[in-house]
Amino acid sequence: MDHSxxxxxxxxxxxxxxxxxxxxxxxxxxxxxxxxxxxxxxxxGSEAEEAGFRAGIAAFEKANPGATxxxxxxxxxxxxxxxDAQLQSxxxxxxxxxxxxxxxxxxxxxxxxxLSSYFDASSSDAFIPAFWRAVQFDGTPFGxxxxxxxxxxxxxxxxxxxxxxxxxxxxxxxxxxxxxFEQVAQQLRxxxxxxxxxxxxxxxxxxxxxxxxxxxxxxxxYLEDDLKTPAIDSPExxxxxxxTKGFFEKNFVPANSSVKSSTYASDSFYSETAAMLFAGxxxxxxxxxxxxxxxxxxxxxxxxxxxxxxxGNALVATAxxxxxxxxxxxxxxxxxxxxxxxxxxxxTELPTLQSLVGTDIEFATRPDVMPIFxxxxxxxxxxxxxxxxxPDMAAINTVLSDQLELAFTxxxxxxxxxxxxxxxxxxxxx
Amino acid sequence: xxxxxxTGTPDAPPAPTRRPPVRRGTRRRALSDALTGYxxxxxxxxxxxxxxxxxxxxxxxxxxxxxxxxxxGEFVGLANYTRLFGDxxxxxxxxxxxxxxxxxxxxxxxxxxxxxxLMNSVLPAxxxxxxxxxxxxxxxxxxxxxxxxxxxxxxxxxINKLLRVVGLSAAPxxxxxxxxxxxxxxxxxxxxSGFNMLIYLAGLQGVSPxxxxxxxxxxxxxxxxxxxITLPMVGPSTFFLLIMNVIYSFQVFDIVxxxxxxxxxxxxxxxxxxAYQNGFVTRDQGYAAAIGIVLLLITLTFTAVQWRAxxxxxxxx
Numbered sequence: 001m002d003h004s005x006x007x008x009x010x011x012x013x014x015x016x017x018x019x020x021x022x023x024x025x026x027x028x029x030x031x032x033x034x035x036x037x038x039x040x041x042x043x044x045g046s047e048a049e050e051a052g053f054r055a056g057i058a059a060f061e062k063a064n065p066g067a068t069x070x071x072x073x074x075x076x077x078x079x080x081x082x083x084d085a086q087l088q089s090x091x092x093x094x095x096x097x098x099x100x101x102x103x104x105x106x107x108x109x110x111x112x113x114x115l116s117s118y119f120d121a122s123s124s125d126a127f128i129p130a131f132w133r134a135v136q137f138d139g140t141p142f143g144x145x146x147x148x149x150x151x152x153x154x155x156x157x158x159x160x161x162x163x164x165x166x167x168x169x170x171x172x173x174x175x176x177x178x179x180x181f182e183q184v185a186q187q188l189r190x191x192x193x194x195x196x197x198x199x200x201x202x203x204x205x206x207x208x209x210x211x212x213x214x215x216x217x218x219x220x221x222y223l224e225d226d227l228k229t230p231a232i233d234s235p236e237x238x239x240x241x242x243x244t245k246g247f248f249e250k251n252f253v254p255a256n257s258s259v260k261s262s263t264y265a266s267d268s269f270y271s272e273t274a275a276m277l278f279a280g281x282x283x284x285x286x287x288x289x290x291x292x293x294x295x296x297x298x299x300x301x302x303x304x305x306x307x308x309x310x311x312g313n314a315l316v317a318t319a320x321x322x323x324x325x326x327x328x329x330x331x332x333x334x335x336x337x338x339x340x341x342x343x344x345x346x347x348t349e350l351p352t353l354q355s356l357v358g359t360d361i362e363f364a365t366r367p368d369v370m371p372i373f374x375x376x377x378x379x380x381x382x383x384x385x386x387x388x389x390x391p392d393m394a395a396i397n398t399v400l401s402d403q404l405e406l407a408f409t410x411x412x413x414x415x416x417x418x419x420x421x422x423x424x425x426x427x428x429x430x
Numbered sequence: 431x432x433x434x435x436x437t438g439t440p441d442a443p444p445a446p447t448r449r450p451p452v453r454r455g456t457r458r459r460a461l462s463d464a465l466t467g468y469x470x471x472x473x474x475x476x477x478x479x480x481x482x483x484x485x486x487x488x489x490x491x492x493x494x495x496x497x498x499x500x501x502x503g504e505f506v507g508l509a510n511y512t513r514l515f516g517d518x519x520x521x522x523x524x525x526x527x528x529x530x531x532x533x534x535x536x537x538x539x540x541x542x543x544x545x546x547x548l549m550n551s552v553l554p555a556x557x558x559x560x561x562x563x564x565x566x567x568x569x570x571x572x573x574x575x576x577x578x579x580x581x582x583x584x585x586x587x588x589i590n591k592l593l594r595v596v597g598l599s600a601a602p603x604x605x606x607x608x609x610x611x612x613x614x615x616x617x618x619x620x621x622x623s624g625f626n627m628l629i630y631l632a633g634l635q636g637v638s639p640x641x642x643x644x645x646x647x648x649x650x651x652x653x654x655x656x657x658x659i660t661l662p663m664v665g666p667s668t669f670f671l672l673i674m675n676v677i678y679s680f681q682v683f684d685i686v687x688x689x690x691x692x693x694x695x696x697x698x699x700x701x702x703x704x705a706y707q708n709g710f711v712t713r714d715q716g717y718a719a720a721i722g723i724v725l726l727l728i729t730l731t732f733t734a735v736q737w738r739a740x741x742x743x744x745x746x747x
Binding site: 081084087088105106109110111195205254255256258260261262263267268271273394395397398402405406409410 | 498499500501519579583584585586594600602603604605688689690691692693694695696707710711712713714
């Protein structure tokens with residue numbers, strides 16, 4: 001058979017067009033699953049979390065013959081850009097994982113499935129009230145609190161010994177006061193060489209809300225009870241900002257560890273650049289494998305009160321899911337006592353069920369330090385949660401990040417910083 | 431005696447010419463050729479339409495709306511554009527973008543040309559050197575920027591470690607605005623010089639060796655050969671690279687986002703990172719679209735100016 005050049009080009013063109021169209025079909029393929037008993041579930045996660053989710057899904061599929069859940073694991077950095085685009089284009093998954101701060105953004109804009117008909121008063125009572133509060137908007141639940149985490153202080157034992165620090169607080173009540181913490185930091189500063197630092201704080205990038213722990217410890221708040229009026233421009237706000245600005249002024253933290261830094265605090269700890277690390281318990285598997293030195297843990301410092309950050313995530317179903325009943329069933333299954341215990345044990349994360357508080361969960365990594373985090377989590381108050389779960393948190397985070405960066409690295413005064421944050425919060429909640 | 435052979439005077443109006451009859455076959459062939467041409471263009475036109483022009487129209491539409499993350503926006507006319515005028519961060523980002531462009535475009539082109547001249551000469555293992563220089567261009571921008579983070583990390587980066595070893599104080603790459611911009615510029619030069627070198631190398635290989643030979647015979651030294659032969663002869667490459675580099679510099683995102691996130695403060699915030707911050711973090715897509723449209727207008731203006739300048743250059747050549 002004779003093949004002319006034209007025939008060849010035509011065939012090549014047809015082949016390319018087929019590929020192109022197939023590619024386009026790929027772009028438009030909805031993340032939402034097609035089958036009646038199929039659910040799609042999008043999340044990010046560490047290796048331990050991925051294994052935990054896969055085990056939970058396998059157990060759900062075994063308990064519900066015929067049902068399948070497709071896990072779509074994405075990098076954290078892309079998670080919410082993807083979800084936003086998928087929600088906008090009607091191709092969102094049936095279920096996704098979301099932190100308590102972002103949840104309000106979605107629930108307040110009718111993007112999530114109303115779960116009030118699936119979870120009655122008794123099932124809601126099963127959760128620690130602060131976390132059940134965190135998944136609600138205007139009194140309606142839009143998700144289930146799957147786990148929580150909070151920060152405590154990890155320290156390099158050798159660095160402490162070299163600085164003559166022989167003991168650390170071993171109860172929540174005896175946690176360092178701000179003044180005691182500052183003395184410890186100064187003691188380390190005096191002993192360490194200039195390119196090593198007393199500590200690194202985990203407020204970089206999306207962790208900027210962790211600065212609020214200092215505000216809460218000072219007895220302050222950033223939103224009034226109406227969750228609209230800014231309350232940060234206060235004596236407590238000034239105390240928290242002055243104290244944290246001092247970290248940079250006194251060389252307590254690396255100069256490149258401000259809120260917009262691309263270097264995470266944990267990296268400074270692993271490289272022994274920082275002797276202490278404020279870290280979430282979810283980080284313990286990484287610390288265990290990457291820190292090549294002996295380390296211990298103690299509680300967050302306290303001022304007027306103890307406080308730490310509200311970490312952790314909820315699981316939610318999208319309002320557009322066509323399998324609402326199955327999705328709600330999956331959510332309920334994932335927060336059942338057995339599943340939550342297994343997940344928390346494997347990932348060193350904390351439970352949100354009342355029934356698991358005080359029980360012995362067999363944490364896979366450093367079970368000796370986990371009780372510190374469990375106890376630290378009790379310092380999170382409901383009023384903190386109400387503010388942190390505000391639907392305006394995305395915009396408030398941006399204001400906090402911009403203004404704290406200017407205060408920490410550009411010498412912006414405390415007064416101007418607080419006034420700007422107040423103005424930004426007012427604009428965000430208007 | 432001469433014989434007049436002309437049949438008309440030069441001043442006489444030209445006799446009306448009859449249009450030669452167009453044969454149906456020729457017209458059909460022309461139509462068929464045009465159709466073939468458009469068929470070949472079609473895949474590109476479809477791609478450009480779907481992925482460039484359609485989103486562009488949507489972006490313009492979005493820039494006239496106030497958006498809250500999800501659902502339809504509310505038409506607010508020019509409100510997003512008037513907001514830009516009073517936004518200090520927008521102006522700082524514009525200034526940073528302009529500064530970044532002014533520094534990176536000429537430097538990366540000079541380095542690219544210098545490397546191309548070097549690689550065009552008799553250099554041992556030049557294939558290996560060419561590959562090494564082009565390598566940052568062929569790997570992802572984000573991956574290259576991550577390497578940049580490792581190099582310029584203030585505490586554990588390679589450069590500061592070397593500085594300490596030789597007894598110098600470490601540079602504040604991540605905590606001082608000027609040093610942070612310098613780190614981004616250096617990584618950009620590293621990435622982009624390879625591409626510029628490639629284009630210049632292709633241009634240089636089209637320059638006839640006879641030109642250099644005759645210049646040498648006329649007594650021209652290496653600098654004069656470069657100044658009066660190499661530089662003018664790579665003019666079309668320079669024009670192409672100028673447009674590409676200016677567009678690239680105005681649209682810089684990945685390197686800044688990964689290396690500095692726009693900080694410290696707003697020292698390295700550029701227009702695209704600021705648009706990204708508004709569009710995807712604050713979820714204020716209308717305002718982000720307005721920033722994008724302003725960026726488009728700036729880029730179009732630069733391209734138009736360069737296009738006009740290029741016509742003169744073509745005449746010279």
